[in-house]
Amino acid sequence: MREINAQDITAQVKRLCMEANSYLPEDIKEKITASEQAEPWALAKNILGIIRENYMIAEDSYVPVCQDTGVACVFIEMGQDVHVVGNLEEAIHEGVRQGYTEGCLRKSVVKDPLDRVNTTDNTPAMIYYDIVPGDGFKLTVAPKGFGSENMSQIKMLKPSDGLEGVKAFILKAVEDAGPNPCPPIVVGVGIGGTFDKAALLAKKALMRNTNVRNADPFYAQLEEEMLEKINALGIGPQGVGGKTTALAVNIEKMATHIAGLPVAVNINCHVTRHKTVEL
Amino acid sequence: MEKRITTPLTLEQVKDLKCGDSVLISGVIYTARDAAHKRLCDLVAQGKELPFDPKDAIIYYVGPAPAKGNQVIGSAGPTTSYRMDAYSPTMIALGQRGMIGKGKRSPEVVAAMKEHGAVYFGAIGGAGALLSRCIKKAEVIAYEDLGAEALRRLEVEDLPAFVIIDSEGKNLYETGRKEYLESLR
Ligand code: SF4
Numbered sequence: 001m002r003e004i005n006a007q008d009i010t011a012q013v014k015r016l017c018m019e020a021n022s023y024l025p026e027d028i029k030e031k032i033t034a035s036e037q038a039e040p041w042a043l044a045k046n047i048l049g050i051i052r053e054n055y056m057i058a059e060d061s062y063v064p065v066c067q068d069t070g071v072a073c074v075f076i077e078m079g080q081d082v083h084v085v086g087n088l089e090e091a092i093h094e095g096v097r098q099g100y101t102e103g104c105l106r107k108s109v110v111k112d113p114l115d116r117v118n119t120t121d122n123t124p125a126m127i128y129y130d131i132v133p134g135d136g137f138k139l140t141v142a143p144k145g146f147g148s149e150n151m152s153q154i155k156m157l158k159p160s161d162g163l164e165g166v167k168a169f170i171l172k173a174v175e176d177a178g179p180n181p182c183p184p185i186v187v188g189v190g191i192g193g194t195f196d197k198a199a200l201l202a203k204k205a206l207m208r209n210t211n212v213r214n215a216d217p218f219y220a221q222l223e224e225e226m227l228e229k230i231n232a233l234g235i236g237p238q239g240v241g242g243k244t245t246a247l248a249v250n251i252e253k254m255a256t257h258i259a260g261l262p263v264a265v266n267i268n269c270h271v272t273r274h275k276t277v278e279l
Numbered sequence: 280m281e282k283r284i285t286t287p288l289t290l291e292q293v294k295d296l297k298c299g300d301s302v303l304i305s306g307v308i309y310t311a312r313d314a315a316h317k318r319l320c321d322l323v324a325q326g327k328e329l330p331f332d333p334k335d336a337i338i339y340y341v342g343p344a345p346a347k348g349n350q351v352i353g354s355a356g357p358t359t360s361y362r363m364d365a366y367s368p369t370m371i372a373l374g375q376r377g378m379i380g381k382g383k384r385s386p387e388v389v390a391a392m393k394e395h396g397a398v399y400f401g402a403i404g405g406a407g408a409l410l411s412r413c414i415k416k417a418e419v420i421a422y423e424d425l426g427a428e429a430l431r432r433l434e435v436e437d438l439p440a441f442v443i444i445d446s447e448g449k450n451l452y453e454t455g456r457k458e459y460l461e462s463l464r
Pocket residue numbers: 066067068069144145146147148149180181182269270271356357358404405406
C-alpha cells in the first residue's frame with residue numbers, strides 16, 4: 001500500500017488551478033493557429049488572430065486567458081493500492097481555495113443554485129473519482145467556463161434513431177449554441193451508458209488531447225466526419241460567419257441498455273483548459 | 280469598416296454604426312451583469328435614481344477577474360448577453376445607447392434598440408487577457424457585495440469590438456454566416 005499525504009494533493013491542485021487558467025494546452029494552441037491560417041473569411045481570420053494573441057499575452061504575463069476562470073472540475077484516478085493520509089476531499093477543496101485566492105482567479109461559484117450567494121473562494125470543486133488497479137494517482141484540474149457549459153445538451157434517443165439520430169443531435173446542439181459559447185469550440189460527445197454516464201463521458205471527452213482520435217476506428221471516423229459537418233455550418237469564430245466553428249470533436253462511448261441510446265454533447269470554448277499531474 | 284468611437288455614445292453616432300463594422304471604443308463605460316441589472320431595474324420600478332446616468336451610456340457585460348500585481352483590472356472579456364435580455368429593454372428606454380457582450384439577443388431587445396436607437400457590440404469572448412489591457416481605470420461604483428458582478432465605471436482606450444446588431448436591427452450573426460456560405464457557392 002502506497003501512502004500519499006493530503007497536503008501534497010492540496011499543493012498540486014493549487015498549482016494546477018493557477019497554471020491551467022493561464023497556459024492553454026499545446027494541442028489547443030496548435031489548433032487555433034492552424035485554423036487561423038486556413039480560415040478563408042477575413043473577419044473570422046482577424047478574430048482568430050486576436051484569440052491567438054490573447055493566449056500569448058496570458059502566457060507571457062501569467063494572467064487568466066479568460067475572466068471566467070470556471071468552476072474547478074477535478075478528476076482523480078486513484079489506484080486501489082493507494083492510501084491517502086488525511087482527508088482527500090477536503091484536500092482538493094483546499095487546493096482550489098488557495099489556487100483561486102492566491103492566483104487572483106475569479107470566484108464564480110454560488111453555494112445554492114436558487115439562493116445564489118457566492119462562496120467567495122470558488123469552492124466546492126466538482127470532483128470525479130475513478131478507482132483503478134495499481135498504486136498510481138493521477139490528478140487533472142479542468143476549469144470549466146459556463147458560457148459554453150450552458151450550451152450543452154443531453155438526449156435519450158431511441159435505438160431506432162441510430163447513427164443518423166446521433167449525428168443530427170450533435171449538429172443541433174452546435175446550431176442551437178450558435179455564437180454563445182465563444183466559438184471556435186471543442187465538442188465533447190458521450191454516447192451510451194445511462195443518463196448520467198453519457199454526460200460524464202462527454203465531459204471526459206473534453207479532457208482528451210484533440211490530436212488523438214478515438215481508439216475505435218469507427219468512432220475515430222465519426223469524430224472527423226462530425227468536425228467537417230460542424231465546420232460546414234458556417235457559424236464561424238464568435239458567430240460572425242466563417243469556416244472555423246469547432247477545433248475538434250472528441251467522442252467517448254460505452255455499453256448501454258437494450259432500450260436506450262443516450263447522447264450527451266458537452267460544449268467547450270476555445271479556452272479549453274486542463275492540466276494533469278501524476279503523484 | 281473600422282470606426283473609432285468615444286463615449287458618450289449619441290444617437291447620431293449610433294445611426295452611423297452598421298452591422299459588421301469593426302470599432303475601437305474609448306471613454307467611460309459601465310459594467311453590469313444580470314445580478315446588477317436586476318438591481319438597476321428594481322430601482323427603476325421604484326422610481327429611484329440609478330448609480331449612474333444611463334443616457335448615451337455603454338454597458339459592458341463583464342465580470343472581471345481580480346487584478347493581479349500592478350494590473351488595473353484582471354482579465355475582462357464579455358459574458359453571454361442573453362442573461363441580460365430581460366432587463367435591457369428597460370435600460371434602453373432610459374437612454375442607454377450601447378451594449379457590449381457576446382451571443383444572441385431576444386426579439387424584445389432588438390425591438391427596443393430599433394425604437395430608441397441603440398447598438399449591440401460583440402467583443403471577443405475568451406479574449407479577456409487582451410481586452411483587460413484596453414482598460415485604463417476601473418472603480419466599483421455600486422453593489423460591491425456582488426464581487427466580480429459589481430457595477431463598475433471603466434475608462435477604456437481602443438477596446439476592439441464589432442457591431443453585431445445595429446439600430447436598424449440588422450444582425451451580423453445572420454448576415455455574416457449567410458454571406459460566408461454564399462461565398463462558397
Ligand atoms: S465560454 Fe469559455 S471563452 Fe467564453 S467566456 Fe466562458 S470560459 Fe471564457
